Amino acid sequence: MLKPGGVLVYSTCSLSRFQNEYVLGGFLSRHAENEALVEVIPLLQNQVAASPIWQPSCAEEWVGLEQHRGVFARMKCAVRLDPRVSNTSGMFIARIRKLSDVQTTFDVEDIAPLKLET
Numbered sequence: 001m002l003k004p005g006g007v008l009v010y011s012t013c014s015l016s017r018f019q020n021e022y023v024l025g026g027f028l029s030r031h032a033e034n035e036a037l038v039e040v041i042p043l044l045q046n047q048v049a050a051s052p053i054w055q056p057s058c059a060e061e062w063v064g065l066e067q068h069r070g071v072f073a074r075m076k077c078a079v080r081l082d083p084r085v086s087n088t089s090g091m092f093i094a095r096i097r098k099l100s101d102v103q104t105t106f107d108v109e110d111i112a113p114l115k116l117e118t
Contacts, residue, residue, distance in 0.1 A: 002098045007039075010094045015080060020092035024078060025071045027096075033074065039095045040077045 002008055010027075012019050028036060065072075078094035 004098055004101050006098050008096045008098070010092075010096065012092045013089055014092065015083075015090040020080070021072070021075065021078070024075050024094050025068055028071045028074050029068065035098065035100050037097045037099055038075050038077045039097050041079055041093060041095050044079050044081075044093070 010024055014020065024038070028038070062069075075094065078092065081088050081091040081093070083090040
């Protein structure tokens, strides 16, 4: 368990939105804005290697995700490291601060990816 004020870092060595944004989105959809905040990572905020996270950018990409628009807005401070300019194989990093102790139990559902509506 993480105490209020504690930080959880979710990181992968993948650029797959299904392993990154969808998993982070699933977590955030289960934790209200007053419970969890995705923060800027100070060492990476001005790096050329950091690129914006994947966001649905056209109508086709939003199919099945419409109900998650607010969740995508909350993860704007997460970071992708582009392998072409970062000297990595590609990474995704999200720094999540626990704001309150509203949810006291941890469930495997907390790490389930976003469910797409079909």
